[in-house]
Amino acid sequence: MGLFDRLFGKKKQEETKHDEPVIEKEVVENTQEPKNEEETRETTELTEVSPKPVDLENVTDESVSKVIDIEREEVSKEIADGPVSKEKTISPERENVVVTDEKTVLSVTDEKAAEITDKEVNSEVSTIAKENVTDEDEEEIVIDIDALANIFTQSREETEKKYEQSLTLTRKTFSDGFNELFANFRTVDEEFFEELEETLIMSDVGVDLAMEVTEELRKEAKLINAKSTDDLRQLIIEKIVDKFDGEKLPTQLDIQPEGLSILLFVGVNGVGKTTTIGKLAARYKNEGKKVLLAAADTFRAGAIDQLVEWGNRSQVEVVTKPAGSDPAAVVFDALAKAKSENYDILLVDTAGRLQNKDNLMKELEKIGKVIKREVPDAPHETILALDATTGQNAIQQAKEFSAVTPITGIALTKLDGSAKGGIVLSIVQSLKIPVKLIGLGEKIDDLQDFDEEFFVRGLFKELL
Template identity: 50%
Template sequence: MAEEKKGFFKRLKEGLSKTRNSIVDSFSSVFGASHIDDDFYEELEETFIMADMGYETTEKVIENLKERVKEARIKEPAACKELIINIIRDQMMVDESAYDFEKKKSVILVIGVNGVGKTTTIGKLAAQYKKSGKKVLIAAADTFRAAAIDQLKTWADRAGVEMISHNEGADPAAVVYDAVSAAKARNTDILLIDTAGRLHNKKNLMDELAKMRRIISRDYPDANVESLIVLDGTTGQNALEQARQFSNVTEIDGIVITKLDGTAKGGIAIAIQAELNVPVKFIGIGEKIDDLQRFDPSAYVEALFSGFDEDRSEIDILMDEADL
């Protein structure tokens, strides 16, 4: 497990290199300043926004930094490096209880617009849960998108788990009904449900998701319901806006950010969690099964800022903070 995490961290660091290079280059001049003043904070703000951390999140970080600088009576810009890293890491921390659903009989509703990586996320989660010894079932409730069912079946086969599906165009709620019945009959630990991502018609989407939840609550009251939204990390602020729109029509328990490999917008993970107050629970950095893992704020911040503080050893931090 430790070697697997180290390997994932290495790929994460490589994937976030575009964002990191942009940040580190900008910080070279910011922290070369002789003293802390308004210009120093403005340059920091610009750097964070360019990394797609978002205006609101950036303001929170800057205000927190100002308070800590005042309390500690810091005068030199270079002394703020560790403070910034800690502030960002602390606000991204995910409580271990966020993964309690994995220890219970759970139905996981996977939501998000088309093209963000929902199908691959479901396949990867299914494979990982099965590998850990759980009985897993997949439901193809995105019955409107052409080829969605076939794509999900490919991943179900790859993961070695069974899938419940109807024909294209069928009622998604009927698929969920059959999937819940099958999950109970087969003593399934995790039921993963793929859902449609039609944000252009919010009322239909809201009604559809609400109907699914009613069926689950009525027919499988002992199951824990977890709603995960999948977002494409390469789309930056668009991903944040999608999360906002979905949160307006349905409850969201956690966030999955995909495609973080090779993006210059890696700061979006910080913005999404801070602004929505919903934890990022998984991140993806590639197409392989093990390229989706639990979100580790310490490893993420280290991958994003390594090289920013030359006095910090990335291996030491990964070992200490990620408990490897």
């Protein structure tokens, strides 16, 4: 299923699902009141949960209580024998219980659990466990899945709302362009396709993608014998969205599970590179990681002071040298400190003098050699910061920086103040470089991991 069907076809699927008859589980009740505790235990054993896979959508409170009792006894034994592995095979009676470390039992009690990935659960469990478990506490903690799901759902909803608000100007550009196109044309002819191509280009999706989508629509229109432009309205958006989804580029930052992760940041002056580093440092600091910054942009006036200020805000250390120093020397000192003091994350700010590419290339090459000599598999990411408000100029910057150093990801800044958010589609399609970070505002927590589903939904939902 393509991205378009997953996002915009979901509503129809849900409506169909609600029309299907619901088959309720048969509930067997014991009408006789047990005479004593022994008889109660025997009755419970006779009516034990059958060893069948548990349907999360139909789990009852009664069955959950029984499973929790079983799980408490099992986990107590496992804790006594050693650490619990969350990948341990779980018996059929316990298939609705997820066992995690931190002496924690997570009971899955409703369908909300299906929406939570292992990574997200572990992150929330780790946070809650650290807040509630003391060294003296040797009992397992049963976490209410409803509370956990609510925390996760609220976080997702807040992030999606930020996307929608930040894409307001871009969404208006798309809507106005397409509404004008469909208002001016009632029939499908060659003039319509030429105007469609122009509309897509003006929406900053890129010339190549605009031409490709238009040509495919010409063929599709003949196949379905489209007579009116309304016949193609949804198809146009579907083509664009599925092109975006087709690349399958990794959007997550490559953070090492153990040891030092080194992220190198490049970009021309003024795009928000240093601000992006500061916000990312604050995020990792809040996650409990030990973060170090390296002020290797030693030639731009104020660059060092700006990074030091972000270090103060984020409460992380910054390695500096006097203005005009060798950038590679700053990186060398930062690497030595990061390795000797067991840092988790090293974020390196570099110069952005693209107008003097020869010097910039030599600096980045030297920095790269210093990093690889100390950490052979680093840098783990080379992130290019681009200003969304520059539109197609950002594409040119990306091409020029790619000629200087391999780029593994894009940090797209200032999206909230731009009507040119379509540049994301152009970057992914023409450069084959994933967007990994996106700036949705000026606050310290407005730097978000890029989420293609939130982006696409926020961009196109009003057009369908």
